[in-house]
Amino acid sequence: MASSLTRDELADALGRVADGDRAAFRVVYDATSAKLFGVVLRILGDRQTAEDVLQDVYVTVWSRAGGFDAGRASPITWLATIARNRAIDRLRTRKPVSRAAPVEVLETVADEAETPAEAVEAASERNRLNGCLNELDARASDAIRTAFFDGETYETLAARAGVPLGTMKSWIRRGLLRLRQCLER
Template structure:
Protein backbone atom coordinates (compact mmCIF):
# COMPACT_ATOMS: atom_id res chain seq x y z
CA UNK A 1 0.00 0.00 0.00
CA UNK A 2 2.75 2.45 1.01
CA UNK A 3 4.80 1.51 -2.08
CA UNK A 4 1.79 2.25 -4.28
CA UNK A 5 1.37 5.66 -2.65
CA UNK A 6 5.05 6.38 -3.18
CA UNK A 7 4.78 5.40 -6.83
CA UNK A 8 1.70 7.59 -7.33
CA UNK A 9 3.50 10.53 -5.70
CA UNK A 10 6.57 10.02 -7.91
CA UNK A 11 4.42 9.78 -11.04
CA UNK A 12 2.76 13.09 -10.10
CA UNK A 13 6.17 14.68 -9.55
CA UNK A 14 7.38 13.36 -12.91
CA UNK A 15 4.27 14.82 -14.58
CA UNK A 16 5.02 18.20 -13.01
CA UNK A 17 8.66 17.93 -14.02
CA UNK A 18 7.68 17.20 -17.62
CA UNK A 19 5.85 20.53 -17.72
CA UNK A 20 8.99 22.39 -16.57
CA UNK A 21 8.02 22.81 -12.91
CA UNK A 22 11.35 23.58 -11.22
CA UNK A 23 9.96 22.89 -7.74
CA UNK A 24 9.20 19.35 -8.89
CA UNK A 25 12.91 18.74 -9.42
CA UNK A 26 13.53 19.62 -5.77
CA UNK A 27 10.72 17.34 -4.66
CA UNK A 28 12.09 14.52 -6.80
CA UNK A 29 15.60 15.05 -5.46
CA UNK A 30 14.34 14.97 -1.88
CA UNK A 31 12.50 11.66 -2.45
CA UNK A 32 15.06 9.85 -4.59
CA UNK A 33 18.57 11.24 -4.11
CA UNK A 34 19.61 8.77 -1.40
CA UNK A 35 18.68 5.76 -3.52
CA UNK A 36 20.18 7.16 -6.72
CA UNK A 37 23.36 8.19 -4.93
CA UNK A 38 23.59 4.62 -3.62
CA UNK A 39 23.35 3.29 -7.18
CA UNK A 40 26.10 5.67 -8.34
CA UNK A 41 28.35 4.97 -5.36
CA UNK A 42 27.90 1.21 -5.67
CA UNK A 43 29.10 1.30 -9.26
CA UNK A 44 31.80 3.97 -8.99
CA UNK A 45 33.10 3.22 -5.47
CA UNK A 46 34.23 6.85 -5.25
CA UNK A 47 32.17 9.42 -3.35
CA UNK A 48 33.30 12.44 -5.40
CA UNK A 49 32.69 10.71 -8.72
CA UNK A 50 29.30 9.49 -7.48
CA UNK A 51 28.33 13.03 -6.45
CA UNK A 52 29.33 14.37 -9.88
CA UNK A 53 27.40 11.65 -11.65
CA UNK A 54 24.36 12.21 -9.44
CA UNK A 55 24.30 15.85 -10.52
CA UNK A 56 24.47 14.71 -14.14
CA UNK A 57 21.66 12.24 -13.46
CA UNK A 58 19.33 14.99 -12.27
CA UNK A 59 20.24 17.19 -15.23
CA UNK A 60 19.39 14.29 -17.50
CA UNK A 61 16.11 13.74 -15.68
CA UNK A 62 15.28 17.44 -16.02
CA UNK A 63 15.92 17.33 -19.76
CA UNK A 64 14.16 14.01 -20.37
CA UNK A 65 11.24 14.13 -17.93
CA UNK A 66 8.80 14.40 -20.82
CA UNK A 67 9.99 10.99 -22.05
CA UNK A 68 8.98 9.18 -18.87
CA UNK A 69 6.03 6.84 -19.42
CA UNK A 70 4.38 5.53 -16.26
CA UNK A 71 2.77 2.80 -18.34
CA UNK A 72 6.16 1.30 -19.20
CA UNK A 73 8.10 1.57 -15.94
CA UNK A 74 7.82 2.80 -12.40
CA UNK A 75 9.51 6.16 -11.75
CA UNK A 76 12.17 4.70 -9.46
CA UNK A 77 13.08 2.05 -12.02
CA UNK A 78 13.39 4.68 -14.75
CA UNK A 79 15.47 6.94 -12.49
CA UNK A 80 17.71 4.10 -11.27
CA UNK A 81 18.34 3.04 -14.87
CA UNK A 82 19.53 6.55 -15.72
CA UNK A 83 21.78 6.56 -12.64
CA UNK A 84 23.17 3.14 -13.51
CA UNK A 85 23.88 4.05 -17.13
CA UNK A 86 25.49 7.39 -16.26
CA UNK A 87 27.66 5.68 -13.63
CA UNK A 88 28.84 3.02 -16.06
CA UNK A 89 29.56 5.73 -18.65
CA UNK A 90 31.66 7.60 -16.06
CA UNK A 91 33.47 4.43 -15.08
CA UNK A 92 34.40 3.90 -18.72
CA UNK A 93 35.62 7.52 -18.98
CA UNK A 94 37.78 7.07 -15.90
CA UNK A 95 39.28 3.95 -17.49
CA UNK A 96 40.08 5.84 -20.71
CA UNK A 97 41.80 8.55 -18.68
CA UNK A 98 44.10 5.94 -17.21
CA UNK A 99 42.34 5.38 -13.88
CA UNK A 100 43.34 2.43 -11.77
CA UNK A 101 39.86 0.88 -11.42
CA UNK A 102 38.46 -1.44 -14.10
CA UNK A 103 34.69 -1.49 -14.73
CA UNK A 104 34.45 -4.98 -13.25
CA UNK A 105 35.20 -3.62 -9.78
CA UNK A 106 31.78 -1.98 -9.73
CA UNK A 107 30.15 -5.38 -9.34
CA UNK A 108 31.81 -6.11 -6.01
CA UNK A 109 30.66 -2.92 -4.28
CA UNK A 110 27.91 -3.65 -1.78
CA UNK A 111 24.79 -1.55 -1.35
CA UNK A 112 22.85 -2.19 1.86
CA UNK A 113 19.65 -0.70 0.42
CA UNK A 114 17.22 -2.61 -1.74
CA UNK A 115 18.19 -2.81 -5.38
CA UNK A 116 15.89 -1.82 -8.23
CA UNK A 117 14.71 -5.41 -8.65
CA UNK A 118 13.70 -5.69 -4.97
CA UNK A 119 11.83 -2.38 -5.12
CA UNK A 120 10.08 -3.36 -8.32
CA UNK A 121 9.29 -6.86 -7.04
CA UNK A 122 7.13 -5.42 -4.28
CA UNK A 123 4.96 -3.42 -6.63
CA UNK A 124 2.05 -4.53 -8.78
CA UNK A 125 4.24 -4.03 -11.85
CA UNK A 126 6.90 -6.15 -10.21
CA UNK A 127 4.55 -9.06 -9.67
CA UNK A 128 3.58 -8.99 -13.34
CA UNK A 129 7.22 -8.67 -14.40
CA UNK A 130 8.20 -11.61 -12.19
CA UNK A 131 5.48 -13.71 -13.83
CA UNK A 132 6.75 -12.77 -17.27
CA UNK A 133 10.39 -13.37 -16.34
CA UNK A 134 9.45 -16.92 -15.31
CA UNK A 135 8.28 -17.58 -18.87
CA UNK A 136 11.84 -17.07 -20.15
CA UNK A 137 14.42 -19.83 -20.27
CA UNK A 138 16.81 -19.82 -17.31
CA UNK A 139 19.84 -18.43 -19.21
CA UNK A 140 17.87 -15.51 -20.61
CA UNK A 141 16.21 -14.83 -17.26
CA UNK A 142 19.56 -14.75 -15.44
CA UNK A 143 21.17 -12.60 -18.13
CA UNK A 144 18.40 -9.98 -18.04
CA UNK A 145 18.35 -9.83 -14.24
CA UNK A 146 22.15 -9.53 -14.08
CA UNK A 147 22.31 -6.80 -16.72
CA UNK A 148 19.32 -4.69 -15.75
CA UNK A 149 19.04 -5.20 -12.02
CA UNK A 150 22.55 -6.22 -11.09
CA UNK A 151 24.30 -3.45 -13.00
CA UNK A 152 26.54 -5.86 -14.89
CA UNK A 153 27.65 -4.76 -18.33
CA UNK A 154 27.04 -7.01 -21.31
CA UNK A 155 30.81 -7.36 -21.75
CA UNK A 156 31.33 -8.57 -18.18
CA UNK A 157 28.38 -10.92 -18.43
CA UNK A 158 29.79 -12.43 -21.63
CA UNK A 159 33.15 -12.97 -19.92
CA UNK A 160 31.57 -14.55 -16.84
CA UNK A 161 29.48 -16.94 -18.90
CA UNK A 162 32.30 -17.59 -21.41
CA UNK A 163 30.10 -16.76 -24.39
CA UNK A 164 30.59 -14.24 -27.19
CA UNK A 165 29.37 -10.70 -26.56
CA UNK A 166 27.05 -10.95 -29.57
CA UNK A 167 25.38 -14.00 -28.03
CA UNK A 168 24.66 -12.12 -24.80
CA UNK A 169 23.29 -9.13 -26.69
CA UNK A 170 21.06 -11.34 -28.85
CA UNK A 171 19.87 -13.39 -25.88
CA UNK A 172 18.92 -10.29 -23.92
CA UNK A 173 17.30 -8.61 -26.91
CA UNK A 174 15.15 -11.66 -27.67
CA UNK A 175 14.27 -11.94 -23.99
CA UNK A 176 13.25 -8.29 -23.79
CA UNK A 177 11.03 -8.71 -26.85
CA UNK A 178 9.34 -11.68 -25.15
CA UNK A 179 8.95 -9.70 -21.93
CA UNK A 180 7.40 -6.80 -23.79
CA UNK A 181 4.91 -9.15 -25.43
CA UNK A 182 4.07 -10.81 -22.13
CA UNK A 183 3.67 -7.51 -20.29
CA UNK A 184 1.40 -6.08 -22.98
CA UNK A 185 -1.10 -8.96 -22.61
Protein backbone atom coordinates in the same frame (compact mmCIF):
# COMPACT_ATOMS: atom_id res chain seq x y z
CA MET B 1 13.04 8.32 0.34
CA ALA B 2 11.33 6.76 -2.67
CA SER B 3 9.05 4.80 -0.38
CA SER B 4 7.40 8.02 0.81
CA LEU B 5 5.86 8.52 -2.65
CA THR B 6 3.70 6.05 -4.47
CA ARG B 7 4.59 5.05 -8.00
CA ASP B 8 1.76 7.24 -9.35
CA GLU B 9 2.83 10.25 -7.28
CA LEU B 10 6.41 9.91 -8.53
CA ALA B 11 5.21 9.53 -12.13
CA ASP B 12 3.04 12.62 -11.71
CA ALA B 13 6.00 14.58 -10.31
CA LEU B 14 8.13 13.53 -13.30
CA GLY B 15 5.37 14.78 -15.60
CA ARG B 16 5.46 18.14 -13.87
CA VAL B 17 9.28 18.19 -14.14
CA ALA B 18 8.86 17.78 -17.90
CA ASP B 19 6.81 21.01 -17.78
CA GLY B 20 9.66 22.81 -15.99
CA ASP B 21 8.20 22.63 -12.46
CA ARG B 22 11.13 23.16 -10.07
CA ALA B 23 9.12 22.20 -7.00
CA ALA B 24 8.26 18.87 -8.63
CA PHE B 25 11.93 18.38 -9.44
CA ARG B 26 12.74 18.86 -5.75
CA VAL B 27 10.10 16.26 -4.86
CA VAL B 28 11.65 13.78 -7.32
CA TYR B 29 15.13 14.51 -6.01
CA ASP B 30 14.16 14.18 -2.35
CA ALA B 31 12.27 10.95 -3.01
CA THR B 32 14.94 9.23 -5.11
CA SER B 33 18.40 10.67 -4.52
CA ALA B 34 19.42 8.24 -1.75
CA LYS B 35 18.42 5.20 -3.79
CA LEU B 36 20.06 6.48 -6.99
CA PHE B 37 23.20 7.44 -5.10
CA GLY B 38 23.38 3.85 -3.85
CA VAL B 39 23.11 2.52 -7.42
CA VAL B 40 25.85 4.85 -8.65
CA LEU B 41 28.13 4.29 -5.65
CA ARG B 42 27.86 0.52 -5.96
CA ILE B 43 29.00 0.68 -9.58
CA LEU B 44 31.73 3.28 -9.14
CA GLY B 45 33.00 2.45 -5.66
CA ASP B 46 34.09 6.05 -5.09
CA ARG B 47 31.94 8.48 -3.12
CA GLN B 48 33.16 11.71 -4.76
CA THR B 49 32.81 10.35 -8.28
CA ALA B 50 29.38 8.96 -7.39
CA GLU B 51 28.29 12.40 -6.17
CA ASP B 52 29.45 13.96 -9.47
CA VAL B 53 27.64 11.32 -11.50
CA LEU B 54 24.48 11.74 -9.42
CA GLN B 55 24.48 15.43 -10.33
CA ASP B 56 24.73 14.44 -14.01
CA VAL B 57 21.83 12.03 -13.48
CA TYR B 58 19.55 14.80 -12.24
CA VAL B 59 20.62 17.15 -15.03
CA THR B 60 19.55 14.40 -17.40
CA VAL B 61 16.28 13.89 -15.52
CA TRP B 62 15.54 17.63 -15.76
CA SER B 63 16.17 17.70 -19.50
CA ARG B 64 14.59 14.35 -20.40
CA ALA B 65 11.64 14.02 -18.03
CA GLY B 66 9.34 14.46 -21.00
CA GLY B 67 10.61 11.13 -22.33
CA PHE B 68 9.39 9.19 -19.30
CA ASP B 69 6.55 6.83 -20.21
CA ALA B 70 4.74 5.31 -17.23
CA GLY B 71 3.39 2.61 -19.53
CA ARG B 72 6.87 1.29 -20.27
CA ALA B 73 8.58 1.44 -16.88
CA SER B 74 8.05 2.48 -13.30
CA PRO B 75 9.50 5.88 -12.42
CA ILE B 76 12.18 4.42 -10.16
CA THR B 77 13.21 1.90 -12.85
CA TRP B 78 13.50 4.71 -15.40
CA LEU B 79 15.56 6.80 -12.97
CA ALA B 80 17.76 3.86 -11.89
CA THR B 81 18.46 3.05 -15.54
CA ILE B 82 19.65 6.61 -16.15
CA ALA B 83 21.81 6.41 -13.02
CA ARG B 84 23.25 3.03 -14.01
CA ASN B 85 24.04 4.19 -17.53
CA ARG B 86 25.72 7.40 -16.32
CA ALA B 87 27.82 5.42 -13.83
CA ILE B 88 28.90 2.93 -16.50
CA ASP B 89 29.75 5.82 -18.84
CA ARG B 90 31.93 7.32 -16.11
CA LEU B 91 33.64 3.96 -15.49
CA ARG B 92 34.56 3.77 -19.15
CA THR B 93 36.15 7.22 -19.16
CA ARG B 94 37.93 7.40 -15.84
CA LYS B 95 41.62 6.84 -15.37
CA PRO B 96 42.95 4.81 -12.48
CA VAL B 97 43.62 7.04 -9.47
CA SER B 98 45.43 6.44 -6.25
CA ARG B 99 42.89 6.22 -3.44
CA ALA B 100 45.42 6.54 -0.64
CA ALA B 101 44.84 9.52 1.64
CA PRO B 102 46.87 10.72 4.61
CA VAL B 103 45.80 9.31 7.97
CA GLU B 104 45.15 12.85 9.25
CA VAL B 105 42.20 13.10 6.87
CA LEU B 106 40.39 10.45 8.91
CA GLU B 107 40.02 12.88 11.81
CA THR B 108 37.90 15.20 9.67
CA VAL B 109 35.69 12.62 7.98
CA ALA B 110 32.10 12.68 9.22
CA ASP B 111 30.42 9.46 10.23
CA GLU B 112 27.98 8.83 7.43
CA ALA B 113 26.83 5.46 8.67
CA GLU B 114 23.15 4.65 8.52
CA THR B 115 21.05 5.11 11.60
CA PRO B 116 19.69 1.86 13.04
CA ALA B 117 16.22 2.63 11.65
CA GLU B 118 17.66 3.30 8.17
CA ALA B 119 19.66 0.06 8.37
CA VAL B 120 16.54 -1.94 9.26
CA GLU B 121 14.54 -0.32 6.45
CA ALA B 122 17.34 -0.87 3.93
CA ALA B 123 17.69 -4.51 5.00
CA SER B 124 13.95 -4.98 4.64
CA GLU B 125 14.00 -3.50 1.13
CA ARG B 126 17.01 -5.65 0.17
CA ASN B 127 15.29 -8.78 1.47
CA ARG B 128 12.14 -7.95 -0.47
CA LEU B 129 14.12 -7.27 -3.66
CA ASN B 130 16.16 -10.46 -3.24
CA GLY B 131 13.00 -12.46 -2.61
CA CYS B 132 11.48 -11.15 -5.83
CA LEU B 133 14.71 -11.73 -7.75
CA ASN B 134 14.74 -15.31 -6.46
CA GLU B 135 11.23 -15.83 -7.88
CA LEU B 136 12.54 -15.13 -11.41
CA ASP B 137 14.09 -17.82 -13.53
CA ALA B 138 17.83 -18.09 -12.85
CA ARG B 139 18.81 -16.73 -16.28
CA ALA B 140 16.86 -13.47 -15.86
CA SER B 141 17.75 -13.10 -12.19
CA ASP B 142 21.49 -13.50 -12.85
CA ALA B 143 21.39 -11.11 -15.80
CA ILE B 144 19.53 -8.43 -13.80
CA ARG B 145 21.81 -8.78 -10.77
CA THR B 146 24.94 -8.58 -12.89
CA ALA B 147 23.71 -5.67 -15.02
CA PHE B 148 22.23 -3.51 -12.29
CA PHE B 149 24.31 -4.40 -9.23
CA ASP B 150 27.69 -5.08 -10.81
CA GLY B 151 27.43 -2.58 -13.65
CA GLU B 152 28.04 -5.01 -16.51
CA THR B 153 26.83 -3.94 -19.92
CA TYR B 154 24.20 -5.88 -21.81
CA GLU B 155 26.80 -6.53 -24.51
CA THR B 156 29.16 -8.18 -22.01
CA LEU B 157 26.34 -10.28 -20.57
CA ALA B 158 25.24 -11.41 -24.04
CA ALA B 159 28.80 -12.39 -24.97
CA ARG B 160 29.23 -14.28 -21.69
CA ALA B 161 25.97 -16.17 -22.20
CA GLY B 162 26.70 -16.77 -25.87
CA VAL B 163 23.41 -15.23 -27.02
CA PRO B 164 22.58 -12.30 -29.32
CA LEU B 165 22.35 -8.86 -27.70
CA GLY B 166 18.63 -8.64 -28.49
CA THR B 167 18.01 -11.91 -26.66
CA MET B 168 19.83 -10.65 -23.57
CA LYS B 169 17.85 -7.40 -23.66
CA SER B 170 14.60 -9.41 -23.93
CA TRP B 171 15.54 -11.62 -20.97
CA ILE B 172 16.31 -8.59 -18.84
CA ARG B 173 13.23 -6.64 -19.94
CA ARG B 174 10.88 -9.56 -19.25
CA GLY B 175 12.64 -10.18 -15.94
CA LEU B 176 12.27 -6.53 -14.94
CA LEU B 177 8.57 -6.63 -15.77
CA ARG B 178 8.10 -9.71 -13.57
CA LEU B 179 10.25 -8.11 -10.87
CA ARG B 180 8.10 -4.96 -10.94
CA GLN B 181 4.94 -7.06 -10.60
CA CYS B 182 6.41 -8.85 -7.59
CA LEU B 183 7.53 -5.62 -5.92
CA GLU B 184 4.10 -4.04 -6.42
CA ARG B 185 2.37 -6.83 -4.49
